[in-house]
Amino acid sequence: MKQLSDQQITDFKSAFPSAKENELMSSHTYLKIGGPARLYVVANSVDDVMGAFQKAKELKMPWAVIGGGSNLLVADEGFQGVVIQTMDRAISFDEETVTVAPGVFTGALAKATADEGLTGFEWGAGVPGMIGGAVYGNAGCFGGEMKDCVTFVEAYDVKNEKGVVYSNAECRFGYRDSRFKHEPHIILKVTMKLQAGDRVEARKKIDEIMSKRKDTQPQGAFTAGCMFKNVDFTNESELEKLIREGDEIPPAMLQQKRIAAGWLIDKLALKGKTIGKAQVSPVHGNFLVNLGGATAQDVVALSSFVKMKVRDDLGILLEDEVQYLGF
Ligand SMILES: Cc1cc2nc3c(=O)[nH]c(=O)nc-3n(C[C@H](O)[C@H](O)[C@H](O)COP(=O)(O)OP(=O)(O)OC[C@H]3O[C@@H](n4cnc5c(N)ncnc54)[C@H](O)[C@@H]3O)c2cc1C
Known part of the structure; x- marks a missing residue:
């Protein structure tokens, strides 16, 4: 792995003073495995994610955007580049439409939609990690998957260097698959459509799902x-x-x-x-x-x-x- 130079580190840190050096990735993965990220940035907004990405690119540093680290194996040697972890937790409701930042925990979103009296995302309660990661891998369980709920994904298309908005079909979801696994993108916002339902029933369904998972995992x-x-x-x-x-x-x-x-x-x-x-x-x-x-x-x-x-x-x-x- 090519080491980052001192100059690259200094230049990045002058733009992102909060960036941590040599942050152990074992602290950010569910496997509790992984050596140090040479630089690690917590991104609380789209501006943070894109700013860190653009700076890394400008300085010719490898970069990676991660969510909760629940589907990730990081090398013992770590990552010689910038790891950007999404932490933007914004959720907004407009009737049955839900707009979600990539750093929202999938489980928290399932509970929030149930509390809002919406049905269709109860299955998400049992999926660790965040919505950006869930869209990336078309996460799913108990008969539901992201493909069934997502209407639009706003992302940055790394190869073509532009912001994009994809419809559900354009996300090319498949079994634990999406276009994001094949073409580099940064997922920035996810819009989902659920159905009006009953708050108590939705909560009950979540409890059932959680107890089934306890029996099998x-x-x-x-x-x-x-x-x-x-x-x-x-x-x-x-x-x-x-x-x-x-x-x-x-x-x-x-x-x-x-x-x-x-x-x-x-x-x-x-x-x-x-x-x-x-x-x-x-x-x-x-x-x-x-x-x-x-x-x-x-x-x-x-x-x-x-x-x-x-x-x-x-x-x-x-x-x-x-x-x-x-x-
Ligand atoms: C106990 C346990 C149970 C699980 N059960 C299920 C299950 O039932 N169903 C299921 O589908 N999965 C399951 N998983 C796997 C995991 O929870 C999902 O894959 C989850 O959606 C990953 O989200 P994450 O935020 O943790 O992604 P991470 O692990 O952080 O990242 C996974 C990939 O997504 C990419 N990524 C993350 N965010 C972005 C972004 N904003 N833009 C671009 N790329 C991004 C990363 O670069 C990486 O390649 C389980 C995991 C655990 C630990």
Whole structure:
């Protein structure tokens, strides 16, 4: 990794005196892993995000915009550049339309929309991280996903150097996918359309979702959620390749035409597999957890081991859901 020069650091800090040097990313990721960001900026507004980005660009420094760090694995060596963390928490309501800053926590937004008497975003209560990150990866659970709620996304198109407003279709949402994963953008504002509903019912739904998650996911663990994407199939012959003789596939997976990566990992008896201080969660096969003191290298080694086993035994190439920074 090319080191930033003293001059670059001085010039950046004269524009952003609050920028911290060598901020440990393990303090900003749910995995509690990651070395230092050479410079770290908290962005409380669009001006902050764009100002930090423009300055980094002008000084020819690598940059990254992150949200809550709940889907992120940062290298042990950290990141030789500027990490900009969104913290703008603005939410505004206009009847069923909700406008949200990227730094709003997804869970907090779910509760706020329920309190406002809106329905359609209760599922968001269980998704860690922020709305910018949720749009980036089209986050979803319990039958809902960002794709169902988002009407417009305001962003900065890094390649074409201009502000853009994308409709839902233009965001090209797919399963844990969006155009933002393929073309560099900074997500600056998200507009969503929900439905008028009942406050009490919406709150009840959130409580149900939260209690279901408690039953199926490791609680209080240091993790980035699902490490791998689930595996889609389109027809019977593709399905046959994904499973082994005698396997009973849960009806929900058959209906969705999507085999849970965690289910495949469980079938291969990999739950509990440990490398260094990283472990395949004994509760959920697709969650890799930091048992305390794990390095990014431990997680990469464990993730590679799981991928290799799944490839060798089932002929499936698992794709990463977790995003990497500094590798
Ligand atoms: C316990 C646990 C459970 C989880 N359960 C789910 C689940 O049920 N469903 C699900 O979909 N996910 C789940 N996740 C994964 C994670 O919560 C989501 O992917 C989440 O939406 C990521 O948001 P974040 O703000 O933390 O993004 P980060 O982890 O900070 O970043 C993820 C990516 O988004 C990019 N990004 C973030 N903000 C912006 C922005 N403003 N502009 C441009 N790019 C940006 C980053 O550069 C990075 O590449 C879970 C994670 C954990 C830890």
